[in-house]
Amino acid sequence: MAKRLIPSLNRVLIEKIVPPSKTNSGILLPEKTTKLNSGKVVAVGPGARDRNGNFIPVSVKEGDVVLLPEYGGTEVKLADKEYHLFRDDDILGILHE
Amino acid sequence: MAKRLIPSLNRVLIEKIVPPSKTNSGILLPEKTTKLNSGKVVAVGPGARDRNGNFIPVSVKEGDVVLLPEYGGTEVKLADKEYHLFRDDDILGILHE
Amino acid sequence: MAKRLIPSLNRVLIEKIVPPSKTNSGILLPEKTTKLNSGKVVAVGPGARDRNGNFIPVSVKEGDVVLLPEYGGTEVKLADKEYHLFRDDDILGILHE
Amino acid sequence: MAKRLIPSLNRVLIEKIVPPSKTNSGILLPEKTTKLNSGKVVAVGPGARDRNGNFIPVSVKEGDVVLLPEYGGTEVKLADKEYHLFRDDDILGILHE
Amino acid sequence: MAKRLIPSLNRVLIEKIVPPSKTNSGILLPEKTTKLNSGKVVAVGPGARDRNGNFIPVSVKEGDVVLLPEYGGTEVKLADKEYHLFRDDDILGILHE
Amino acid sequence: MAKRLIPSLNRVLIEKIVPPSKTNSGILLPEKTTKLNSGKVVAVGPGARDRNGNFIPVSVKEGDVVLLPEYGGTEVKLADKEYHLFRDDDILGILHE
Amino acid sequence: MAKRLIPSLNRVLIEKIVPPSKTNSGILLPEKTTKLNSGKVVAVGPGARDRNGNFIPVSVKEGDVVLLPEYGGTEVKLADKEYHLFRDDDILGILHE
Numbered sequence: 001m002a003k004r005l006i007p008s009l010n011r012v013l014i015e016k017i018v019p020p021s022k023t024n025s026g027i028l029l030p031e032k033t034t035k036l037n038s039g040k041v042v043a044v045g046p047g048a049r050d051r052n053g054n055f056i057p058v059s060v061k062e063g064d065v066v067l068l069p070e071y072g073g074t075e076v077k078l079a080d081k082e083y084h085l086f087r088d089d090d091i092l093g094i095l096h097e
Numbered sequence: 098m099a100k101r102l103i104p105s106l107n108r109v110l111i112e113k114i115v116p117p118s119k120t121n122s123g124i125l126l127p128e129k130t131t132k133l134n135s136g137k138v139v140a141v142g143p144g145a146r147d148r149n150g151n152f153i154p155v156s157v158k159e160g161d162v163v164l165l166p167e168y169g170g171t172e173v174k175l176a177d178k179e180y181h182l183f184r185d186d187d188i189l190g191i192l193h194e
Numbered sequence: 195m196a197k198r199l200i201p202s203l204n205r206v207l208i209e210k211i212v213p214p215s216k217t218n219s220g221i222l223l224p225e226k227t228t229k230l231n232s233g234k235v236v237a238v239g240p241g242a243r244d245r246n247g248n249f250i251p252v253s254v255k256e257g258d259v260v261l262l263p264e265y266g267g268t269e270v271k272l273a274d275k276e277y278h279l280f281r282d283d284d285i286l287g288i289l290h291e
Numbered sequence: 292m293a294k295r296l297i298p299s300l301n302r303v304l305i306e307k308i309v310p311p312s313k314t315n316s317g318i319l320l321p322e323k324t325t326k327l328n329s330g331k332v333v334a335v336g337p338g339a340r341d342r343n344g345n346f347i348p349v350s351v352k353e354g355d356v357v358l359l360p361e362y363g364g365t366e367v368k369l370a371d372k373e374y375h376l377f378r379d380d381d382i383l384g385i386l387h388e
Numbered sequence: 389m390a391k392r393l394i395p396s397l398n399r400v401l402i403e404k405i406v407p408p409s410k411t412n413s414g415i416l417l418p419e420k421t422t423k424l425n426s427g428k429v430v431a432v433g434p435g436a437r438d439r440n441g442n443f444i445p446v447s448v449k450e451g452d453v454v455l456l457p458e459y460g461g462t463e464v465k466l467a468d469k470e471y472h473l474f475r476d477d478d479i480l481g482i483l484h485e
Numbered sequence: 486m487a488k489r490l491i492p493s494l495n496r497v498l499i500e501k502i503v504p505p506s507k508t509n510s511g512i513l514l515p516e517k518t519t520k521l522n523s524g525k526v527v528a529v530g531p532g533a534r535d536r537n538g539n540f541i542p543v544s545v546k547e548g549d550v551v552l553l554p555e556y557g558g559t560e561v562k563l564a565d566k567e568y569h570l571f572r573d574d575d576i577l578g579i580l581h582e
Numbered sequence: 583m584a585k586r587l588i589p590s591l592n593r594v595l596i597e598k599i600v601p602p603s604k605t606n607s608g609i610l611l612p613e614k615t616t617k618l619n620s621g622k623v624v625a626v627g628p629g630a631r632d633r634n635g636n637f638i639p640v641s642v643k644e645g646d647v648v649l650l651p652e653y654g655g656t657e658v659k660l661a662d663k664e665y666h667l668f669r670d671d672d673i674l675g676i677l678h679e
Contacts, residue, residue, distance in 0.1 A: 005164060007190040008156055045190070046156075053153040056635040059590055059628075067587060067658065074189065076164065085189055092656065092667055093589040093627070102261055104287040105253055142287070143253075150250040171286065173261065182286055199358060201384040202350055239384070240350075247347040268383065270358065279383055296455060298481040299447055336481070337447075344444040365480065367455065376480055393552060395578040396544055433578070434544075441541040462577065464552065473577055490649055492675040493641055530675070531641075538638040559674065561649065570674055 003078045007045035010058050010088040013076070014039035014068065037068045038095055042083060058088040067092040100175050104142035107155050107185040110173070111136035111165065134165045135192055139180060155185040164189040197272050201239035204252050204282040207270070208233035208262065231262045232289055236277060252282040261286040294369050298336035301349050301379040304367070305330035305359065328359045329386055333374060349379040358383040391466050395433035398446050398476040401464070402427035402456065425456045426483055430471060446476040455480040488563050492530035495543050495573040498561070499524035499553065522553045523580055527568060543573040552577040585660050589627035592640050592670040595658070596621035596650065619650045620677055624665060640670040649674040 007013050016039040041064045047055035060066055069092060073084040104110050113136040138161045144152035157163055166189060170181040201207050210233040235258045241249040254260055263286060267278040298304050307330040332355040338346040351357055360383060364375040395401050404427040429452045435443040448454055457480060461472040492498050501524040526549045532540040545551055554577060558569040589595050598621040623646040629637040642648055651674060655666040 004193045005190045006193065008163075008188050009186065011190060013190070049153055050635050051148050051633050053147050053151065054635065056631055066590075069656065074166065076189070089591065091590050092658070093587045093593060093595070096586045096588065101290045102287045103290065105260075105285050106283065108287060110287070146250055148245050150244050150248065171263065173286070198387045199384045200387065202382050203380065205384060207384070243347055245342050247341050247345065268360065270383070295484045296481045297484065299454075299479050300477065302481060304481070340444055342439050344438050344442065365457065367480070392581045393578045394581065396576050397574065399578060401578070437541055439536050441535050441539065462554065464577070489678045490675045491678065493648075493673050494671065496675060498675070534638055536633050538632050538636065559651065561674070 005043060005076065005078055005083075007043055007085060009045050010048040010056070011045045011085050012041055012058060012060060012066075012088055012091060013043040014066065014073070014084045014086055015042050015081070016068070016084060017065070037070055038065055039068050039084065040065055044088075048088070060088065060091055060094060065095045067095055102140060102173065102175055102180075104140055104182060106142050107145040107153070108142045108182050109138055109155060109157060109163075109185055109188060110140040111163065111170070111181045111183055112139050112178070113165070113181060114162070134167055135162055136165055136181065137162055141185075145185070157185065157188055157191060162192045164192055199237060199270065199272055199277075201237055201279060203239050204242040204250070205239045205279050206235055206252060206254060206260075206282055206285060207237040208260065208267070208278045208280055209236050209275070210262070210278060211259070231264055232259055233262055233278065234259055238282075242282070254282065254285055254288060259289045261289055296334060296367065296369055296374075298334055298376060300336050301339040301347070302336045302376050303332055303349060303351060303357075303379055303382060304334040305357065305364070305375045305377055306333050306372070307359070307375060308356070328361055329356055330359055330375065331356055335379075339379070351379065351382055351385060356386045358386055393431060393464065393466055393471075395431055395473060397433050398436040398444070399433045399473050400429055400446060400448060400454075400476055400479060401431040402454065402461070402472045402474055403430050403469070404456070404472060405453070425458055426453055427456055427472065428453055432476075436476070448476065448479055448482060453483045455483055490528060490561065490563055490568075492528055492570060494530050495533040495541070496530045496570050497526055497543060497545055497551075497573055497576060498528040499551065499558070499569045499571055500527050500566070501553070501569060502550070522555055523550055524553055524569065525550055529573075533573070545573065545576055545579060550580045552580055587625060587658065587660055587665075589625055589667060591627050592630040592638070593627045593667050594623055594640060594642060594648075594670055594673060595625040596648065596655070596666045596668055597624050597663070598650070598666060599647070619652060620647055621650055621666065622647055626670075630670070642670065642673055642676060647677045649677055 005013055016037075041060050041062050043062060044058045044060060047057045050056050068084075068086065069090055072090055073086045076083045076085055102110055113134075138157050138159055140159060141155045141157060144154045147153050165181075165183065166187055169187055170183045173180045173182055199207055210231075235254050235256055237256060238252045238254060241251045244250050262278075262280065263284055266284055267280045270277045270279055296304055307328075332351050332353055334353060335349045335351060338348045341347050359375075359377065360381055363381055364377045367374045367376055393401055404425075429448050429450050431450060432446045432448060435445045438444050456472075456474065457478055460478055461474045464471045464473055490498055501522075526545050526547050528547060529543045529545060532542045535541050553569075553571065554575055557575055558571045561568045561570055587595055598619075623642050623644050625644060626640045626642060629639045632638050650666075650668065651672055654672055655668045658665045658667055
């Protein structure tokens with residue numbers, strides 16, 4: 001029984017990216033190097049409401065890789081997989097390679 | 098004497114979903130697996146007021162299955178059944194199967 | 195010397211409903227069953243002011259039976275009877291039978 | 292040298308009503324009965340300012356008998372008589388006989 | 389080198405009125421009687437800004453005798469004389485004889 | 486390598502005025518007399534933004550001698566000279582001789 | 583795998599300027615002299631939203647050298663280089679030589 005979540009308002013559902021702890025060639029990476037706190041956007045809400053009741057669209061979209069704050073967010077488990085919900089405002093930025 | 102409650106403003110009346118603690122075939126589930134905090138929307142208020150006194154409709158509707166925050170909400174007992182009142186903003190999202 | 199109170203702004207004057215502690219047939223009810231915190235609206239204020247100074251009417255009316263929060267409200271004694279003043283926003287909902 | 296005070300903004304000058312502690316026929320009243328915290332409006336300010344700088348008139352007028360919160364207000368002594376200043380919002384309602 | 393201060397925004401420069409501690413005929417007044425906390429307006433700022441950046445004029449003018457709150461205000465010494473700066477909102481009212 | 490700072494938003498760059506601790510004729514002044522906390526405006530920001538994103542100009546200009554609050558402000562060292570940054574709102578007033 | 587970050591809303595990505603701790607001629611500078619807390623703007627967000635949902639552009643641009651507050655900002659590591667994210671409002675000013 002898989003569940004899909006449509007976040008409410010300006011909430012964003014994130015699947016955190018667990019960085020590899022060793023390189024492809026098998027060298028163990030020091031812990032500091034691997035610590036970038038990023039995640040993939042899985043689903044976004046319709047946005048917060050402005051003073052007139054209209055939605056302000058969230059600034060990220062499904063598939064974006066985003067930089068996350070070290071603290072905050074709400075842990076959610078859907079279909080045995082762990083996700084996090086963040087407010088759009090709390091996302092620090094979008095990462096591009 | 099059954100009572101029906103029309104929540105005020107942007108309040109939402111929720112009947113929490115108690116997850117099965119064992120599978121149909123009788124296997125006991127570990128506690129962690131069963132912990133998704135969800136509920137069914139039983140009734141919704143007319144919405145909060147914007148600056149001009151108009152109602153901003155709530156973002157969920159009767160029958161929706163919603164994801165709830167771990168804390169918060171007000172316990173209410175109506176006709177011997179336990180419900181919870183949540184503010185529309187505090188509902189984390191809508192669950193679809 | 196009976197006194198009548200017109201609540202100010204969005205305040206609502208409530209007469210709390212004391213639930214019967216035994217049934218008509220005389221059976222004592224356990225304390226938990228009787229604990230629904232409700233009251234009858236006796237008088238309502240003209241409403242809070244919006245940004246332009248206009249009144250936003252309160253969402254309940256005289257005679258409504260309302261669900262009250264467990265805490266809050268101001269106790270008032272008028273003509274030897276006890277009442278409570280609540281802000282319109284703090285009323286949880288309207289009860290219908 | 293009697294002084295007259297014009298309250299500023301939405302402040303209201305109140306002369307508290309000290310309830311009689313015994314009836315006309317001389318019977319001492321129990322303390323609880325006499326405790327209604329009321330006062331007479333002596334002077335009102337022009338009102339608070341809205342976002343455009345216009346005054347929002349206060350909701351009580353000179354001569355009104357009002358219900359006061361148990362705490363709050365600023366004690367003021369004018370011409371040897373004690374008064375209290377309350378913000379218009381803090382007045383609980385207007386009492387009518 | 390005398391200095392003149394033009395208060396900024398909605399600040400008001402006040403010279404506190406020190407009440408006489410004995411009457412003209414030389415009778416010492418009990419401390420309570422003399423305690424009315426009043427002052428004379430020496431200078432006023434252009435007012436606070438509303439949402440559109442316009443000034444909201446302060447509600448007192450030079451020469452007004454005002455009632456002051458017991459606490460608050462900023463002590464300022466100009467040309468060896470002591471003054472106090474208060475925000476327009478904190479002035480309790482204007483005194484007339 | 487001298488640096489010039491353009492303050493952001495409604496910040497104001499101030500060079501504090503250190504009052505002489507003795508008179509021209511060499512008499513030492515008691516500490517209290519010299520304590521007026523003033524400064525000279527060196528640079529001003531473009532102003533804070535109003536609700537529509539427009540700048541609200543700051544209320545002081547380069548060269549003004551201003552009265553400063555006893556606490557607050559951010560110390561900044563530019564080209565070996567010490568300055569302070571204050572928000573326009575925190576400046577108490579403009580001093581004229 | 584180099585990563586580029588587009589900051590969200592009114593966030594600004596800063597590369598802090600580490601001041602030289604000795605002069606070109608090799609003289610060690612005392613610690614105080616070198617302490618100006620500045621940085622170079624590497625990337626800026628689209629700006630915060632106003633009440634109508636429009637972006638208010640940030641007040642600095644890529645390449646600007648800015649004065650930073652002593653505390654605050656979020657440390658971010660991108661491609662092994664250390665950066666800081668600041669809100670546009672928290673940047674104290676722009677430095678010019």
